[in-house]
Amino acid sequence: MKGRFSAFGLLRRGVTGKAWPRQFAHHDVQPSYDVVIIGGGVHGLATAYYLAKNHGITNVAVIEKSYIGGGGSGRNTAIVRSNYLTPEGSRFYQRSLELYERLSEDLNFNVLFEQRGHMTLAHDDASLRSMRWRTEVNKFEGIDSEVIDPHQVKKLAPFIDVTTRPRYPILGALWHPPGGIVRHDAVVWGYARGASALGVHIHQKTEVVGIDVAADRVTGVETTAGPIATPIVVNCTAGWASLVAGMAGVRLPIVTRPLQAAVTEPVRPFLHPVVVSGSLHVYVSQTARGELVFGASVDPFSSYSTRGSLEFATGLAQHVLALMPSLKEMRVLRQWAGLCDLTPDFAPIIGVTPVEGFVLDVGWGTYGFKAGPVAGEMVARLVATGKVPELIQSFGLDRFDRGELLGERAAAAVGH
Numbered sequence: 001m002k003g004r005f006s007a008f009g010l011l012r013r014g015v016t017g018k019a020w021p022r023q024f025a026h027h028d029v030q031p032s033y034d035v036v037i038i039g040g041g042v043h044g045l046a047t048a049y050y051l052a053k054n055h056g057i058t059n060v061a062v063i064e065k066s067y068i069g070g071g072g073s074g075r076n077t078a079i080v081r082s083n084y085l086t087p088e089g090s091r092f093y094q095r096s097l098e099l100y101e102r103l104s105e106d107l108n109f110n111v112l113f114e115q116r117g118h119m120t121l122a123h124d125d126a127s128l129r130s131m132r133w134r135t136e137v138n139k140f141e142g143i144d145s146e147v148i149d150p151h152q153v154k155k156l157a158p159f160i161d162v163t164t165r166p167r168y169p170i171l172g173a174l175w176h177p178p179g180g181i182v183r184h185d186a187v188v189w190g191y192a193r194g195a196s197a198l199g200v201h202i203h204q205k206t207e208v209v210g211i212d213v214a215a216d217r218v219t220g221v222e223t224t225a226g227p228i229a230t231p232i233v234v235n236c237t238a239g240w241a242s243l244v245a246g247m248a249g250v251r252l253p254i255v256t257r258p259l260q261a262a263v264t265e266p267v268r269p270f271l272h273p274v275v276v277s278g279s280l281h282v283y284v285s286q287t288a289r290g291e292l293v294f295g296a297s298v299d300p301f302s303s304y305s306t307r308g309s310l311e312f313a314t315g316l317a318q319h320v321l322a323l324m325p326s327l328k329e330m331r332v333l334r335q336w337a338g339l340c341d342l343t344p345d346f347a348p349i350i351g352v353t354p355v356e357g358f359v360l361d362v363g364w365g366t367y368g369f370k371a372g373p374v375a376g377e378m379v380a381r382l383v384a385t386g387k388v389p390e391l392i393q394s395f396g397l398d399r400f401d402r403g404e405l406l407g408e409r410a411a412a413a414v415g416h
């Protein structure tokens with residue numbers, strides 16, 4: 001079980017060689033819980049943690065069909081930022097960034113959040129225009145964000161070719177100093193450890209195969225470990241969200257598409273900020289170990305497969321070399337894929353459904369890891385109080401019935 005990490009504890013274990021304790025407890029599945037959360041990614045675990053910590057609701061189960069972080073939460077490229085396009089999005093992600101800034105302290109678990117700055121390159125006038133729009137929205141919301149010129153780009157990332165030689169020369173960039181990268185597995189484990197210490201049960205290798213509904217109300221879930229009675233079910237299953245919602249008879253405007261990423265061999269540190277190019281469909285950051293992490297936009301088809309493809313690797317290499325020609329000798333070590341649950345407006349779906357007690361925290365597309373803390377905090381508040389918090393009121397499922405879509409695409413498609 002959870003023990004407090006400290007410099008003294010580290011020294012003591014180093015000297016005594018005593019093994020570290022289990023970081024979260026194992027329990028048998030109980031016949032009933034006050035809240036059942038489906039999905040042991042950052043969203044499910046953060047929701048469980050804030051339910052217990054902020055509201056004292058601890059009779060909670062997180063049901064995970066594989067292992068915690070086995071979905072998108074353990075496969076993403078861990079970019080955290082808040083420079084979105086809509087006021088609703090900017091405000092929401094800014095709250096998450098603030099929670100990330102103190103997460104290591106809050107969880108007593110180092111999540112290695114490095115605010116190295118996030119730079120989105122503009123290769124045409126249309127991109128520059130939308131970046132100016134973004135900075136205005138961001139500044140209004142108190143978010144540090146500005147448009148910079150190619151000289152400033154060169155200063156911040158000297159290896160980028162800012163001459164007029166490339167096919168898509170760089171005209172400027174959106175610069176967001178508080179953005180950066182975090183260690184995704186540490187975030188998942190930190191929340192699991194914190195939730196477990198407060199009494200939450202985490203059941204891995206347990207799949208939800210049905211949701212019981214009677215008179216338009218949730219009454220329980222069917223799992224591979226038997227039935228569980230519960231009045232509240234929270235769907236935190238990202239790439240599988242529409243399949244799980246279908247079990248409760250709720251249809252979601254979501255398509256699932258794979259998103260691939262790749263990592264190179266480690267080299268000496270040379271790239272400080274995260275660099276994104278929407279026009280080239282590529283982004284890159286350098287980890288503390290020196291590896292370069294590359295990503296792109298989603299595969300152009302729906303699928304539940306998490307296999308990498310040769311098309312991705314060759315396309316990625318072309319785009320990276322257009323941006324940083326000096327990387328031509330670098331070797332890619334690994335590539336992988338995860339599933340993304342995309343909504344038509346590139347904004348999430350959080351809130352209640354026509355089935356009472358069935359709550360959604362889905363539609364995270366390629367950008368949901370950074371939202372884990374704030375979504376967990378807000379969904380926990382919704383479950384505890386029965387009221388939709390103001391910060392997530394625009395993200396309800398009913399916006400699609402009313403035709404009030406949010407339009408976050410320009411800030412979310414490749415930027416992650």
Ligand SMILES: Cc1cc2nc3c(=O)[nH]c(=O)nc-3n(C[C@H](O)[C@H](O)[C@H](O)COP(=O)(O)OP(=O)(O)OC[C@H]3O[C@@H](n4cnc5c(N)ncnc54)[C@H](O)[C@@H]3O)c2cc1C
Pocket residue numbers: 038039040041042043044063064065066067068069070071072073074075076077078079080206207208209236237238239240244259260261295336337338339340361364365366367368369370371416
């Ligand atoms: C390659 C890649 C790069 C990305 N980069 C970024 C980035 O830089 N920044 C960012 O913010 N976001 C990024 N994302 C998106 C981000 O990873 C996801 O939006 C986020 O992790 C979703 O978290 P989650 O907890 O909602 O879902 P997940 O972490 O996917 O967890 C859902 C869990 O539900 C479980 N599950 C599904 N069905 C069932 C069932 N029936 N019963 C029980 N369990 C079930 C799954 O096994 C899974 O573990 C990226 C995604 C990918 C794939």
